[in-house]
Amino acid sequence: MGYSFSAIYFEATRLCNLRCPVCMTGSNNVETVRESRKRELDLDEIREQVLIPGKKLQVKAVGWSGGEFLLRKDAFDLLRLTVDLGYKCNICSNCEILDREMLERIKEATRGKVSIAVGLNSIDEDNDWSRNAESQRTLEVLEMCRELRLDRHVIITIGKYNTESFEKTVEYLRKRRISYNRAPLVGRGSGSEYFNREGFSRQDLEEKFHPALRSSVNGYVSYTPFFLSPELHEQVSGGRRNGTVPQNPPIGCWVGNWLTLNAEGDLSVCPVMLDELNAGNVRDKPLDQLVNESEIFAALTDRSRLKGRCGRCRYQYTCGGCRAMAYYHSGDYLEEDPTCFFDPVDKNTVSEHEEETNRLFRKYLIVARHAGFYERPKREDSPKPGANSPRCES
Ligand code: SF4
Numbered sequence: 081m082g083y084s085f086s087a088i089y090f091e092a093t094r095l096c097n098l099r100c101p102v103c104m105t106g107s108n109n110v111e112t113v114r115e116s117r118k119r120e121l122d123l124d125e126i127r128e129q130v131l132i133p134g135k136k137l138q139v140k141a142v143g144w145s146g147g148e149f150l151l152r153k154d155a156f157d158l159l160r161l162t163v164d165l166g167y168k169c170n171i172c173s174n175c176e177i178l179d180r181e182m183l184e185r186i187k188e189a190t191r192g193k194v195s196i197a198v199g200l201n202s203i204d205e206d207n208d209w210s211r212n213a214e215s216q217r218t219l220e221v222l223e224m225c226r227e228l229r230l231d232r233h234v235i236i237t238i239g240k241y242n243t244e245s246f247e248k249t250v251e252y253l254r255k256r257r258i259s260y261n262r263a264p265l266v267g268r269g270s271g272s273e274y275f276n277r278e279g280f281s282r283q284d285l286e287e288k289f290h291p292a293l294r295s296s297v298n299g300y301v302s303y304t305p306f307f308l309s310p311e312l313h314e315q316v317s318g319g320r321r322n323g324t325v326p327q328n329p330p331i332g333c334w335v336g337n338w339l340t341l342n343a344e345g346d347l348s349v350c351p352v353m354l355d356e357l358n359a360g361n362v363r364d365k366p367l368d369q370l371v372n373e374s375e376i377f378a379a380l381t382d383r384s385r386l387k388g389r390c391g392r393c394r395y396q397y398t399c400g401g402c403r404a405m406a407y408y409h410s411g412d413y414l415e416e417d418p419t420c421f422f423d424p425v426d427k428n429t430v431s432e433h434e435e436e437t438n439r440l441f442r443k444y445l446i447v448a449r450h451a452g453f454y455e456r457p458k459r460e461d462s463p464k465p466g467a468n469s470p471r472c473e474s
Pocket of ligand 1: 304305306307389390393395396397399400401402416420421422
């Protein structure tokens with residue numbers, strides 16, 4: 081069996097119309113952007129080297145990001161191409177140029193098969209510390225999406241700056257049934273200047289972020305630590321996985337479930353590790369070939385290789401630990417996630433939060449199905465209890 085990935089996340093330009101202090105893509109650095117623009121992949125290269133090869137890797141969705149993706153002159157051609165090739169389409173935008181007319185054009189170009197993802201670190205003025213964007217403007221775009229019946233999603237970059245506001249932010253989103261995921265502040269781009277001071281700690285995660293994350297299905301898209309019973313995931317997924325990384329739906333850490341590219345065509349395993357972990361460039365080889373020959377992908381789709389607490393944990397597969405936190409704190413992407421507050425003795429140690437996670441995960445399947453990341457297994461796909469369990473591989 082070859083690889084199968086759920087999504088491609090593509091930072092297709094570093095060009096941006098904002099100057100966010102904590103920009104992890106280098107978009108607030110004029111020299112970085114100028115150099116990148118000379119080497120940006122064009123539409124033909126994206127089609128031939130990324131999107132067509134992506135079908136061989138069974139990718140379902142393509143997320144267009146930046147910089148500000150919509151500043152690309154060929155943005156709408158890329159959106160049409162994405163849908164024509166049978167992908168579900170996501171657009172990550174900073175909202176600056178998103179008005180009703182633009183949203184209607186997006187809806188038309190994608191034939192409605194699109195989700196609009198926006199960055200919002202806090203719903204009040206605290207947002208401004210990390211983002212050069214008014215939260216009010218972002219909330220207006222989310223409301224316009226609702227009126228136009230466009231799927232919407234929010235990305236919240238978490239750090240010390242939003243420990244106090246996080247619960248309020250997710251409560252606001254939960255009430256409006258808006259899905260969200262947390263992304264960790266890391267030492268990429270100008271995040272490097274802030275990572276030591278503003279990166280969240282194990283205590284922040286345990287006391288502030290995790291209680292809010294685990295209490296609502298809207299945020300089950302991806303976070304760690306994720307205390308989902310491996311038996312339950314195996315039962316509902318039909319045992320589907322990429323190597324040992326659970327799929328249908330993807331959960332916990334998404335490394336091993338998605339492919340990420342920067343504007344110049346460098347391949348990596350996670351958006352926040354772009355520019356740091358390089359698995360080759362699609363100008364040299366098409367995407368599927370790069371992935372199939374990559375040592376990094378071979379290692380990270382085999383969670384039996386995880387070290388420390390993650391390597392002796394009941395949730396080694398269904399959580400996997402945030403690989404970015406492991407990498408930025410230790411330099412080793414297979415190390416334990418040092419921000420996790422769970423201390424398993426061995427694989428028999430069960431988290432006090434497993435029952436709650438299992439209960440809400442069953443509800444999350446409805447959200448995941450709607451987003452195109454979950455389908456009920458056919459009867460013949462369903463594994464016999466305990467059979468083919470990733471736990472047996474370690
Ligand atoms: S020890 Fe690692 S795998 Fe286990 S819950 Fe914590 S982060 Fe997840």
